Amino acid sequence: MLDTSLRPHVASASAGSARVKAVYHVAGTADQxxxxxxxxxxxxxxxxxxxxxxxxxxxxxxxxxVEDIRDLGNGVFEVxxxxxxxxxxxxxxxxxxxxxxxxxxxxxxxxxDAIFPDEILAALGGPRQGLPGWRTRSGATNRAMTxxxxxxxxxxxRELATIAGKLARxxxxxxxxxxxxxxxxxxxxxxxxxRIAELVHAARAGEGGKTGYLxxxxxxxxxxxxxxxxxxxxxxxxxxxxxMVTGLATFHTVVRENPDIAFMAHPAMAGAGRIxxxxxxxxxxxxxxxxxxxxxxxxGRFGYSSDTCxxxxxxxxSPLGGLTSTVPVPAGGMTPNRVKEMLQFYGNDVMLxxxxxxxxxxxxxxxxxxxFVQTVAQHAHE
Amino acid sequence: MLDTSLRPHVASASAGSARVKAVYHVAGTADQxxxxxxxxxxxxxxxxxxxxxxxxxxxxxxxxxVEDIRDLGNGVFEVxxxxxxxxxxxxxxxxxxxxxxxxxxxxxxxxxDAIFPDEILAALGGPRQGLPGWRTRSGATNRAMTxxxxxxxxxxxRELATIAGKLARxxxxxxxxxxxxxxxxxxxxxxxxxRIAELVHAARAGEGGKTGYLxxxxxxxxxxxxxxxxxxxxxxxxxxxxxMVTGLATFHTVVRENPDIAFMAHPAMAGAGRIxxxxxxxxxxxxxxxxxxxxxxxxGRFGYSSDTCxxxxxxxxSPLGGLTSTVPVPAGGMTPNRVKEMLQFYGNDVMLxxxxxxxxxxxxxxxxxxxFVQTVAQHAHE
Numbered sequence: 001m002l003d004t005s006l007r008p009h010v011a012s013a014s015a016g017s018a019r020v021k022a023v024y025h026v027a028g029t030a031d032q033x034x035x036x037x038x039x040x041x042x043x044x045x046x047x048x049x050x051x052x053x054x055x056x057x058x059x060x061x062x063x064x065x066v067e068d069i070r071d072l073g074n075g076v077f078e079v080x081x082x083x084x085x086x087x088x089x090x091x092x093x094x095x096x097x098x099x100x101x102x103x104x105x106x107x108x109x110x111x112x113d114a115i116f117p118d119e120i121l122a123a124l125g126g127p128r129q130g131l132p133g134w135r136t137r138s139g140a141t142n143r144a145m146t147x148x149x150x151x152x153x154x155x156x157x158r159e160l161a162t163i164a165g166k167l168a169r170x171x172x173x174x175x176x177x178x179x180x181x182x183x184x185x186x187x188x189x190x191x192x193x194x195r196i197a198e199l200v201h202a203a204r205a206g207e208g209g210k211t212g213y214l215x216x217x218x219x220x221x222x223x224x225x226x227x228x229x230x231x232x233x234x235x236x237x238x239x240x241x242x243x244m245v246t247g248l249a250t251f252h253t254v255v256r257e258n259p260d261i262a263f264m265a266h267p268a269m270a271g272a273g274r275i276x277x278x279x280x281x282x283x284x285x286x287x288x289x290x291x292x293x294x295x296x297x298x299x300g301r302f303g304y305s306s307d308t309c310x311x312x313x314x315x316x317x318s319p320l321g322g323l324t325s326t327v328p329v330p331a332g333g334m335t336p337n338r339v340k341e342m343l344q345f346y347g348n349d350v351m352l353x354x355x356x357x358x359x360x361x362x363x364x365x366x367x368x369x370x371x372f373v374q375t376v377a378q379h380a381h382e
Numbered sequence: 383m384l385d386t387s388l389r390p391h392v393a394s395a396s397a398g399s400a401r402v403k404a405v406y407h408v409a410g411t412a413d414q415x416x417x418x419x420x421x422x423x424x425x426x427x428x429x430x431x432x433x434x435x436x437x438x439x440x441x442x443x444x445x446x447x448v449e450d451i452r453d454l455g456n457g458v459f460e461v462x463x464x465x466x467x468x469x470x471x472x473x474x475x476x477x478x479x480x481x482x483x484x485x486x487x488x489x490x491x492x493x494x495d496a497i498f499p500d501e502i503l504a505a506l507g508g509p510r511q512g513l514p515g516w517r518t519r520s521g522a523t524n525r526a527m528t529x530x531x532x533x534x535x536x537x538x539x540r541e542l543a544t545i546a547g548k549l550a551r552x553x554x555x556x557x558x559x560x561x562x563x564x565x566x567x568x569x570x571x572x573x574x575x576x577r578i579a580e581l582v583h584a585a586r587a588g589e590g591g592k593t594g595y596l597x598x599x600x601x602x603x604x605x606x607x608x609x610x611x612x613x614x615x616x617x618x619x620x621x622x623x624x625x626m627v628t629g630l631a632t633f634h635t636v637v638r639e640n641p642d643i644a645f646m647a648h649p650a651m652a653g654a655g656r657i658x659x660x661x662x663x664x665x666x667x668x669x670x671x672x673x674x675x676x677x678x679x680x681x682g683r684f685g686y687s688s689d690t691c692x693x694x695x696x697x698x699x700s701p702l703g704g705l706t707s708t709v710p711v712p713a714g715g716m717t718p719n720r721v722k723e724m725l726q727f728y729g730n731d732v733m734l735x736x737x738x739x740x741x742x743x744x745x746x747x748x749x750x751x752x753x754f755v756q757t758v759a760q761h762a763h764e
Contacts (some may be wrong), residue, residue: 047560048738053534055541060538086566087535093627094564094600101561101627101650105684152428152435154444159437167385178429179483182476184468205563218476220631221603235605245407245475245483247629268483271656300423302487356430 014168017061018117018162019082022099023277025110037066037079040109042085043102062087078112083291090123092248092288102184104274111275116181116287118321124252126323129262129291131349134327137212137238137262138173142346143380146373147174149355150196153181157192161199163365167358168203168211170369175200176240177216183207189215189227197234214264216240221250228258232240238262238291244280248288264329265290282315286326292351296332297342306345313346329353336368339375348381394600399443400499401464404481405657408459409490415751419448419461422462422491425484444469472505474630474670486656493657498669500703506634508705511644511673514730516709519594519620519644520555525762526730528755529556529711531737532578535563539574543581543725545747549740550585550593552751555726556733557582558622559598561648571597571609596646603632610640620644620673626651626662630670637671646711647672648724659690664697674733678714679724688727695728711735718754725761 022044028036041064042050053059061084068080068269088095100111127133138145148167150160152226175196181257183189193215200213215231219226238280239261245268255263265281265285270277281295293316296302298309313328330342331353342352354372361368404426410418423446424432433755435441441593443466450462470477482493509515520527532542546557557578565571575597582595597613599606599621606628613621621643625633627650637645649665652659663677675698678684680691695710712724712737737752743750 039683045535045562047562048533049742052738052742052744053746055534055537058534058536059399062534084536086568087562089564089566089600089606091564091601091668093602093629095626097564097600097624097627097650098562101624102684104651104653105649105678151430152437152440152444154428154440154466155437178428180429180469180480182470182473182479183469186468218471218479218631219473220475220629220635222635223473223631230704242475242479242483245479245629247475247627247632249600249605250629253602253604267487268479269443269486271486274653296487301421302484303489356434360431360434362434362436 018085018119019065020085020088020099020117021067021115022081022083022111022117023113024079024081024103025072025112026079027075027108028077029075030071033069033077033079037069037081040064040079040103041066041081044098045087047069047102053157062244076108083155085117085119089118090120092124092252095120096248100275105283111279113276113279113283116321121321121323124287125256125289126287126320127263127289127291127326128255128259128324130324131317131327132324133262133291134351139210142348144343144346144376145173145327145351146376147176147351147353148172148358148369149176149178149353150181151178151180151355151359154183156184157195157367159188160187161196163359164196164213165199167369168200168364170366171209171373172211172369174212174214174238176214176264178355179216179242181216182218183223190230193230193236197236201235212236212238214238214240217254218246221253224250224254228254228261238264240264240266242266242268243285243288243290246315252288262291263289264292264294266294267296272372277304278311278315282312282326283320286316286320286323290326292327292329294329294331294353297330297334299334299338302332313350317349327351331355336372336375339372339379340379343376343379348379352376395587400467400501401447402467402470402481402499402502403497404450404463404465404493405495405497406461406463406485407454407492407494408461409457410459411457412453413677415451415459415461419451419463422446422485423448423463426463426480427469427485437700467501470502472502474506474634477502478630482657493661495658495661495665498753503669503703503705506669507671508669508702509645509671509673509708510637510641510706511708512706513675514706515644516733518630521592522555524730526725526728526758527555527709527733528758529558529733529735530554530740530751531558531560531735532563533560533737533741535560535566536568539569539577542569542574543578543626545741546578546594546595547581547585548747549751550582552748553591553750553755554593556596556620558595558596560737561598561622561624561650563598564600565605572612575612575618576616579618583617594618594620596620596622599636600628603635606632606636610636610643613643620646622646622648622649624650625667625670625672634670644673645671646676648676649678659686660693660697664694664708665702668698668702668705672708674709674711676711676713676735679712679716681720682715684714695732699731709733713737718750718757721754721757722761725758730761730763
């Protein structure tokens with residue numbers, strides 16, 4: 001019953017029945033994993049006793065199919081389930097629902113990965129800007145890119161703009177809103193964004209460089225559309241968004257509606273451990289259209305390992321159908337003294353994000369920022 | 383540094399600075415929990431070194447405040463953090479972001495509960511229909527209500543309608559779409575919903591009873607609005623939605639736009655263990671406006687304990703500001719032979735949901751449904 005090696009792709013039974021291969025890591029025992037795997041395949045497809053299904057098409061083309069089981073050791077098994085692409089309706093939320101909706105409630109299962117058929121890659125489409133879009137925006141053609149974050153929330157638009165101006169004068173490539181900046185009364189979006197954009201622009205005027213400012217989108221689809229209008233009016237062309245807060249459908253919709261805007265995804269509400277970070281923040285956010293993806297670098301405030309970070313960056317950058325790339329943005333308690341090591345680890349196809357580590361410099365914020373920028377520039381390709 | 387008993391409410395420092403009290407369960411040791419608690423309070427508010435903040439208003443009114451720490455034993459501590467209500471912008475997604483956004487990435491922390499100030503309860507508003515709305519719709523004034531689910535996906539609209547007609551003829555109060563039914567090519571929403579509504583209506587015609595049909599909403603806000611128009615045109619007044627799939631903002635928006643429609647929330651993507659189910663499915667979904675909340679009953683296909691189920695039902699029904707109630711809908715592998723026990727456990731302010739357990743009856747589906755309905759009716763209050 002139990003395979004101990006991965007079989008390569010199992011061809012779909014018939015045309016018109018493309019499958020998403022969902023890869024789960026399941027805690028269990030060798031004598032029970034076969035039954036457990038079948039239960040997952042049923043839960044994530046028809047969600048009812050298969051014996052009670054009489055329709056032959058449903059049985060052949062819709063019921064989830066266990067395609068492989070592999071013993072990973074330590075009581076963990078990798079289970080491959082073929083889920084009918086047709087059940088997703090080619091819609092972002094429903095895709096997530098079919099991959100992990102009910103099974104997210106089972107604590108013995110982690111959604112480790114999914115391999116998407118061309119039909120889904122084409123329908124969802126992935127990033128529009130990707131690595132080239134960020135390089136064009138920053139002019140950083142042969143080096144890693146730099147980024148910082150505007151904090152703390154609670155400040156007014158004027159105070160935030162002052163901080164942004166200093167970071168820009170230090171020569172940083174991008175400044176993103178803290179993901180906690182939304183549309184609060186102490187710095188409403190409509191007031192904050194034009195003011196910050198203006199000071200950031202002014203800070204670089206005349207010296208040839210450019211700093212991009214990424215406002216953080218929040219709220220429902222109507223509100224986010226209005227925010228994007230404000231972004232455009234302010235002359236900006238990139239934004240921050242937390243897809244697991246807004247919902248994947250909202251995220252994907254605004255990506256498709258705004259192909260000329262670069263989207264940086266934030267991992268808020270992305271949880272720990274139940275969906276593997278390389279899949280969620282690397283591959284799935286990329287499928288939905290993230291042009292850059294922020295994640296906690298190893299050795300910072302969060303618990304990702306260096307292996308996880310490596311796999312995440314690879315999922316964001318490596319070939320995936322015809323989709324363009326998503327730029328990895330390691331962050332989360334990074335400091336200027338880690339820059340060289342991070343560049344060695346990630347190479348130059350990366351955007352380094354240091355937030356609090358620059359803000360903490362106080363009166364020396366411009367100089368610290370400039371040092372960060374110079375260190376990255378020194379690692380440019382010849 | 384460490385309190386071992388809960389202090390009662392700590393009054394806010396000043397007017398205009400209402401706090402959400404977030405309650406986390408944190409794995410740790412007695413000598414480190416104080417520092418860890420402070421780190422959570424910072425992560426979920428300003429997210430930068432507090433020493434680098436010079437603005438007095440931010441320090442006093444915005445930085446998260448550890449209000450209590452209690453040793454729960456077994457290496458788990460309950461940490462109460464006061465988060466400024468102002469940081470939520472009174473917006474659903476941002477509320478979740480401030481409660482658990484970045485901390486969801488830390489595997490040592492569970493979001494256990496939150497106590498909302500009146501400002502947030504009033505702004506988000508909760509259910510519009512609640513228990514009374516479901517009782518009016520079903521005519522079940524003095525007993526528990528019954529519900530089943532339409533499955534399996536993959537069937538066409540005609541076949542699903544046939545199944546729904548049988549469940550209705552058995553006298554069930556409500557039939558909901560399986561949460562996997564979205565807008566797939568084999569049963570498009572616009573075709574499925576009117577057809578099922580018609581057969582469900584016809585099945586009860588002339589006998590005085592009524593069965594409600596709840597289509598499952600999916601997609602982005604535009605798509606869901608169009609689906610609600612189809613629901614209304616079909617003469618229906620209740621729907622199913624999975625808030626963690628659509629995003630809380632989309633969910634809350636359609637609730638507020640449709641006060642006359644009853645919303646049943648589905649727990650898909652609600653995860654396991656990292657947000658306590660009584661808080662997420664009971665209190666938070668209620669705050670956002672769920673009129674009923676589906677959850678896995680103990681002893682079914684999922685791992686919730688009877689204590690969790692009891693707490694969840696209590697969170698849905700017990701007084702919460704001025705908000706009306708959310709009806710608990712225990713489900714997930716329930717069968718007719720568990721009905722009496724479930725009624726003893728939950729009482730009559732409940733809707734019992736049996737899906738596959740009725741569908742598996744095949745040719746005897748109508749009779750099994752009628753037996754389910756009769757058993758519940760026998761437990762009516764005098």
